[in-house]
Amino acid sequence: MGLDIEKVAMLTGMVDKLVQMKHVDNALDESVVEELIQKALFISDVPYSDDEIAAVKRDIAYKYQIQARPGQSILADYEQANWYDDRKAEIQQNFWTRYKNYLIDEKHFSPNVVSTLGNDTLDQKLMNYILDPKADYGKPVLKRGLIIGDVQSGKTSTYIGFICKAADAGYKVFILLTGTIESLRKQTQERVEEGFIGIDMSANTTGGKRVGVGLDNKPIHAMALTSRASDFRGNSNKIAMSLGKDKDAVVFVIKKNTTTLTKLTKWLIDLNADPRTHKIDMPMLMIDDEADNASINTSSDKEDPTKINKLIRKLADVFTKSNYVGFTATPFANVFIDPETTEKMETHDLFPEDFIVALPTPSNYIGPTRIFPKDAEFHSQLVYITDAGREEEDGYSFYFKHKKDWKGKLPESMTDAIYAFYLANAIRDLRGDQREHRSMLINISRFVKVQKYIKEIVEKIHAEAYRSLKYNLSSDFELSMKDPVLNRIYKVWQSQYEKCGFTWDEVAAALFDAMEKIQIKVVNSSRSSEKLEYPKNESLRVIAIGGLALSRGLTLEGLIISYFYRNTCTYDVLMQMGRWFGYRRGYEDLFRIWTHKASAEWYAEIADATEKLKEDMVLMRDLGQKPRDFGIRVRNNSTDLNNTAYNKMRNATDEFDVSSYFGSIVETPYLRFDVEAQKNNFRAVTDLVSECLSRGYRFERRATGSGRKGRYVLSDVPKELIVELIDRLSISKYSSYFNTKQISEFLSGCTDASIDVFDVAFMDGESPDKVADVCGQKITCVERKTCIIDSELDRLSIGRKGKLGGPGDGLVGIVDFNGKTAEEIIENAKASFRKFYEKEKGVPFDKTRVYPSETWFRFVVDRKPLLLIYLIDVGVAEENQKKQEAEFKAAMGNTPAVGLALGLPRNDEEAGLTSTRYKVNRVYNWFDREEMEDILAEGREE
Known part of the structure; x- marks a missing residue:
């Protein structure tokens, strides 16, 4: 058939x-x-x-x-003059018309999707949001925006369409920043040449070979000073003629590389800038693809940005009319850029000051929400990797944390995934898709040596399958099944593709031809990386093995099978690794994703968080809020994942929407950098102790936990006294887990008897240099020598990782309880945590690991709630903050800074209550979100 x-x-x-x-x-x-x-x-x-x-x-x-609903946008000025609307009738759409026809006729885009792209996304939004190329602004102007799309959803098509529209309107200079990898830059160059320029700009092409839109044989009115062969080198004199003198538009497709950015900036200034102003009086559109990668200022000093960030800003400043527009599918880092900067215009950071646009998602896009939630349409096409295991003594089992020269036994499930790729190829051939590209992804290691070793193993698997299919596959089913490879391929067909519409005999007959031409390549960012060539009208069938290069923008055409086993810990990196998202026209039922169960659950969490972010954008638009005025929050309810790298979130804080504190511990990793606030907190603590002593409670050092050191403890403190203390505390807003209002309301409103009385313990330190007097007891202060002061934010960060207490601090207060010894309670909690961990992670728990502090509450019922008080001797980490430290300590005198942690044991009767954590940018904390939603609801009712 x-x-x-x-x-x-x-x-x-x-x-x-x-x-x-x-x-x-x-x-x-x-x-x-x-x-x-x-x-x-x-x-x-x-x-x-x-x-x-x-x-x-x-x-x-x-x-x-296929439908694509209009996207959402938020603006700095909702009343702005829409210059493009006013001038659209007089603009000849030459570049755009060519590109529109190319998308529909050659790339087979849905006309509906292209119509939405042209009429809504580009005409109604992006073109109006950038500068009018014909206007005289009287001074240099920079506009900054951010475009949010979905991974593998067609962002490239959007920004090439954007370039076409801008060129039709009068823009002459386009700078396209790709990632940091040459293979991605080359792929982007090819797409720009096919969609905008119309010729291959490679240096070895005499006269330029027509490609893409150029195949219509009409005159070419654009050129690039980069090519598929090379990035910008700064050794071409064409540029002196290109800017201003010629009618052609000029494109630079460059990597985010310090050398390249420096060369281009110098070249532009030397050959094209006004010698008096050092600026080029022309409109320029800069598009930053993967804008969350390398472009973010990760420096702790916003006045001294990181090098690439600084160079991008300097490059944008060369032109009198500059537009910086970032494109990303993972905006988590971009929305955390500090919008409040005192820097001059020429060093403005890249916060999307002027507009943020969420691109529409076409109805045929297969993204995380259609794959990873348990009730999702394509959830059954996930295959969990259960045999990767952990490193054993023999070193044979592959696992997350392998060494860079690891050579051991790879999981058997990878062989099944390769066989599934053979089968999917055969089925696509039977469906008449012989000319379409097919790819398989193997992303299980970031190390080049390991990737090459994986290739060796894959080649052996492939060679063995080749021999079996060529010599042992016959029309005699029983005879064929005696071959172990064929038998295993058949079992994979049964488990994955038995309902594909073809019989085993039909698939088997097509198998050898389907797999014979498969190539196996290592694709990474090293110089030895192999190239992925997807020639026009030629079916390339490839198994691509790699790491970073497969995780940032590089498109694997016709990706059917993904074998993914990586343990990244941030939303953005994990999402970028999801090369399987996108469009699977004609083989939606065939794609499969082999992955770890925890990774699948992380993707489900990220998908939900991203949808919540888009919902917040709708709220922002409805309220008429600006990007800099309305706080952006990104849900982060996972203990294993961060939204983005720590150094990209220096200006972000946590917001914690709490319904229940049972089974958790919350603390104050940030203190107020305010002497009076700290003295107030210490008075509140000593007043609590004094009140307890007046009621006859003992305040003395006693042993707690399983052989743990003694602590000064107050036992059976009534809940109302704890609430009084919390109401008096002055806590940094950055310690958002320890939201005193939420905690007080929760404790006061909870009628469950399990939290009627508390243990209160003082976590003292080892050094006698700093001792605090608490109602007659001498308590040694806890030393924290890595504190970081941010006086502008009224913030004293305890430790570089934002942790106040240690993982074992919650053991304080665990004593013999309800007929169980403290030792039994602790060991049961450890066993429960290990069971939970192994179920969630799918791998055995390494008993040498430290148990997290949550263990002593989430997995313990037989204990009282606990309030831990840390009297802190502050010691700063940064040399340039020693003066502030000395002044702070002098003002404090003998009073210590106060940190706290609150833990409540698990309560199964209250298990239905939940809590949600968000990471929010600096502005978000200035607003009452509930009040905003009430205002908006009222407006809708009217």
């Missing part, structure tokens, strides 16, 4: 013409499609099989039934 692809294409073309003749609107329903197909069949008078008719129906549905 199989499809005649030429016949399918011919009938599809006839139906397409009938659609255009009828002027059918975008909502082309199934009955209309059926009617038009029957009419085309009558006209053609050629017999078609049911499968061929079904293929035509799929093609027409793809083209006309």
Whole structure:
């Protein structure tokens, strides 16, 4: 069986013409499609099989039934003059018309999607948001924006369309910043040449070979001073003629590389800038692809930005009319850029001051929300890796934390994934897709040596399968199944593709031809990286093995099988590794993702967080809020994942929406850098002790936990006294887990008897140099020598990692309880944590690891709630803060700084209550979100 692809294409073309003749609107329903197909069949008078008719129906549905709702945008000025709307009628759409036709006719985009891109995203939004190239602003101007798309959703098509529209409107200079990897830059260069320029700019191409939009043989009005062969080198004199003197638009496709950025900036200034102002009086559009990668200022000093960030800003400052527009699918780092800067215009940071736009998601896009939630449409196409294990003494089992020269036994599940790739290729051939590219991804190590070793193993697997398929596969099923490789391929077919629409005999007959031409390549950022070439009209079948290069922007055409086993700990990196997102036209049912169960759950969490971010953008738009005025929050409810790297979140804080504190411990890793606030907190603590002593409670050092050191402890303190203390405390807003208002309301409102009385313990230190007097008891202060002062934020950070207490501090207060010894309670908690960990992670718990502090509350019922008080001797880490430290200590005198932690044991009756953590930018804390939502709701009711 199989499809005649030429016949399918011919009938599809006839139906397409009938659609255009009828002027059918975008909502082309199934009955209309059926009617038009029957009419085309009558006209053609050629017999078609049911499968061929079904293929035509799929093609027409793809083209006309896909919808893309308009995206959302928030602006600095909602009343701005929409210059593009005013001038659109007089602008000749030469570049755009060529590109639009290319997307529909050559790239097979849905006309509906292209229409939304041109009319809404570009015309109504982006073009109006950038500077008018014809306007005289009287002084240098820089506009900054951010475009948020989905991973593998077509951001490249959007920004090439953006370039086309801008060039039609009068822009002449385009600077396209790709990532840091040459393979990605080359891929982007190819797409710009195909979609905008129309010729291959490679140095070895005499006269320029026409490609993409240039195949219409019309005059070429754009050029690039980079090529597929090389980044910008600064050794071409063409540029002196290109800017201002020629009518052609000029594009630079460059990596985010300090040398390249420096060369380009110098070249522009030396050969094109006004010698008096050192600026070029021309409009320039800079597009930063993967804007969260390398562009973010990760320096702790915002006045001294990191090098690439500084160079991008300097490059943007060369032109009098500059636009910086970042594109990303993972905006978590970008929204945490500090919008409050005292720097001059020429060193403005890259916060999207002027606009943020969320691109529309076409209805045929297969993203995380359609794969990873348990009730998702494609969830059944996940295959969990359960045999990677952990490193054993023999070193054979592959696991997350392997060494850079690791050579051991790879998981057997990887072989199954490779066999699935063979099967999917055969099925696609049977469906008539022989000319389409096919890819498999193996991303399980970041080390180049390990990637090369994996390639060796994959080549052996492939060679063995090749021999079995060529010499042992026959029409005799029983005989074929005696071959262990063929038997295993058959079992993979049974588990994955038995319902694909073809019998085993049909698939088996197509297998050898389907897998024979598969190439195996290592694709990474090293110089030895192999190239991924996707020639036009030629089916490239490749197993791509790699790490970073497969995780940042590089597109694997026709990706069907993904084998992914990585333990990154940030939203953005994990999402970028998801190369399997995108469009799977004609093989939606065939793609498979082999991954770790925890990774799948992380993706589900990220998908939910991203949707919440988009919902917040809708709220922002409805309220007319500006990017700098409205706080942005990103849900982060995972203990294992951060939104982005720590150094990209220097200006971010936590917000903690709490419904319950049972089974958790919250603390104050940030203190107020305020002498009076600290003295107030110490008075509140001593007043609590004094009140307890007046009621006859003992305040003395006693042993707690399983053989733990003694602490000064107050036992059976009534809850109302704890609430009084919390109400008096002055806590830094950056210690958002320890939100005194939320804690007080929770404790006061909870009627459960399990928290009627508390243990209160003072966590003293070792050194006698700093001792505090608490109602007659001498308590040694806790030393914290890595404190970081941020006086502008009224913040004293305890430790570089934002942790106040140690993992074992929660053991304080665990004593013999309800017939169980403290030792039994602790060991049971450890066992429960190990069981939970192994279920969540899918790997054994390493008993040498430290148990997190939450263990002593989440997995313990038999204990009282605990309030830990830390009397802190502050010691700063930064040499340039020693003066501030000395002044702070002098003002404090003998009074210590106060930190706290509150832990409540698990309460199964209250298990339904939940809590949600968000990471928020600096501005978010200035607003009451509930009040905003109430205002908005009232407005809607009116």
